[in-house]
Amino acid sequence: MAAGVEAEPEVELGELTASLGFLLRIAQIERFERFFESFGDSGLTPGAWSILFVIGRNPAIRQGVLARALHVKPAHMTKTVRAFEDRGLVERRVPQDDRRAVELSLTAAGRDWVDRHSARFSAHEAALPARLTAKETDQLARLLRKMTGLATDGTQP
């Protein structure tokens, strides 16, 4: 029973320490804290950043396609995209061939904004999570990619 520096009582978590859902949640919380340390001053949330970033990588992407790729609900996507539109970062365009749809692209200001924050994002990502080595971090990311079907290594030859 090695006492921590702050002598926090030890809590018996039982099976929870083997629960993938629980571990993913705790790990995500720590990771998000790091994100806000890097991006907090820009009013950016992880979800908002990923949306803007992916629009930049995929000009004229359909809103629904983007929502499914990022596992964001359509209702939430509508609100987030509108907020970006109001800030002048994203353009919405209704294509001729299917006028139900909406195509999203960055404005010039949006591209500029993403470019400026990309360096910070890269630096944030390059910083290793506490307690993990570079090798372990790579391995963890690889397993998560495989689990989520985003694998670009191992699955595809």
Next chain:
Amino acid sequence: MAAGVEAEPEVELGELTASLGFLLRIAQIERFERFFESFGDSGLTPGAWSILFVIGRNPAIRQGVLARALHVKPAHMTKTVRAFEDRGLVERRVPQDDRRAVELSLTAAGRDWVDRHSARFSAHEAALPARLTAKETDQLARLLRKMTGLATDGTQP
């Protein structure tokens, strides 16, 4: 460019596929969907289950200690615990030696409730995540435990 069964357009995610925060979020979403498939009919959320489960494992645990162990905010813990109290599953007791504090324990009904759902939880956890083998799942859990400081293997002899 192997087309999926539903021919969903491919989205270029760029650096996001290497981002631990992003991957953790996607993985957690999939894991939570599984949880709700198993527990949805009981009105249980992952957070509520973990709170009840850990109280069961740690009778008379202090509310603040529990909140820190599970990374739940004190304000949210207050509401969740009260809901359990209203349902007759949890007892709150103010200890003599520090009357600011609150100690939490399961009632008989609470113990019964946890016992009944523990089997379902174990079955839920035993089911492998899609796309991962048992070995990969173990490895993933091990890396997450290490990253979150919950390691009981490798760190402690």
Next chain:
DNA sequence: TATTGTTATACTCTATAACTATA
């Protein structure tokens, strides 16, 4: 009829600050 996106409502969880009652 089915699909794309929108609106509206409710809920979970987080963030924050002000507050109480103790210590």
Next chain:
DNA sequence: TATAGTTATAGAGTATAACAATA
């Protein structure tokens, strides 16, 4: 003065359903 918990409010993100426009 600091700590344990409470209350209140705001926000992100999710779940759901009803809806309009279009296919």
